Amino acid sequence: xxxxxxxxxxxxxxxxxxxxxxxxxxxxxxxxxxxxxxxxxxxxxxxxxxxxxxxxxxxxxxxxxxxxxxxxxxxxxxxxxxxxxxxxxxxxxxxxxxxxxxxxxxxxxxxxx
Amino acid sequence: xxxxxxxxxxxxxxxxxxxxxxxxxxxxxxxxxxxxxxxxxxxxxxxxxxxxxxxxxxxxxxxxxxxxxxxxxxxxxxxxxxxxxxxxxxxxxxxxxxxxxxxxxxxxxxxxxx
Numbered sequence: 001x002x003x004x005x006x007x008x009x010x011x012x013x014x015x016x017x018x019x020x021x022x023x024x025x026x027x028x029x030x031x032x033x034x035x036x037x038x039x040x041x042x043x044x045x046x047x048x049x050x051x052x053x054x055x056x057x058x059x060x061x062x063x064x065x066x067x068x069x070x071x072x073x074x075x076x077x078x079x080x081x082x083x084x085x086x087x088x089x090x091x092x093x094x095x096x097x098x099x100x101x102x103x104x105x106x107x108x109x110x111x112x113x
Numbered sequence: 114x115x116x117x118x119x120x121x122x123x124x125x126x127x128x129x130x131x132x133x134x135x136x137x138x139x140x141x142x143x144x145x146x147x148x149x150x151x152x153x154x155x156x157x158x159x160x161x162x163x164x165x166x167x168x169x170x171x172x173x174x175x176x177x178x179x180x181x182x183x184x185x186x187x188x189x190x191x192x193x194x195x196x197x198x199x200x201x202x203x204x205x206x207x208x209x210x211x212x213x214x215x216x217x218x219x220x221x222x223x224x225x226x227x
Contacts, residue, residue, distance in 0.1 A: 006155075032212065032213075036216075041220065042220055043117070043203055043219050043220050043221055044203070044205075044216075044218045045218070046216065046217075049215070091156075093211070094212065100158050100161060100169045100171065100212060101212050102158065103155050105153060105154060
């Protein structure tokens with residue numbers, strides 16, 4: 001049972017444009033959400049997070065939006081750069097100390113010149 | 114400070130064998146989590162250890178086990194290897210727990226089962 005879903009396995013965007021990566025979840029107990037970026041041959045690195053008390057969090061070119069009623073979050077990258085080409089994973093947890101962090105299947109973003 | 118170190122980086126085993134992977138977390142981090150990455154499945158949670166105790170476990174068979182030592186270093190073991198166990202195994206450390214903050218990942222151990 002995939003509680004965190006990224007339905008687009010890949011996305012191709014032109015440099016300078018906006019990249020929008022989407023993530024859906026099924027567990028209404030999730031209240032903490034994160035995005036990680038992974039380059040080939042490297043471990044994932046933390047990008048940005050959001051708690052359920054907010055609907056938006058911004059960090060430079062990266063903004064995460066949370067729609068709790070739709071159980072949906074999205075990551076916006078503006079403007080997209082070739083160095084953003086990577087696999088992006090969203091993750092969610094219920095926030096308790098003993099809860100596990102559940103990852104989605106990932107979306108491969110390619111930013112072309 | 115040093116990052117998360119996983120050893121070995123690559124290994125090849127045959128069906129039926131067992132394997133042990135090692136993870137050294139960032140100094141001061143008490144939580145170590147293990148994930149399996151396979152194409153199309155994303156990062157599947159295996160287990161989390163915190164201060165030498167298994168805090169949480171994913172939906173993997175009992176062939177997958179782990180432990181954490183007093184210095185927070187962790188090992189995971191897979192016994193009776195199957196072809197489907199071929200994957201990238203990622204270890205992540207955090208200060209207080211996998212669900213409460215940022216995880217710092219190692220580069221992974223790529224296991225190939227023939």
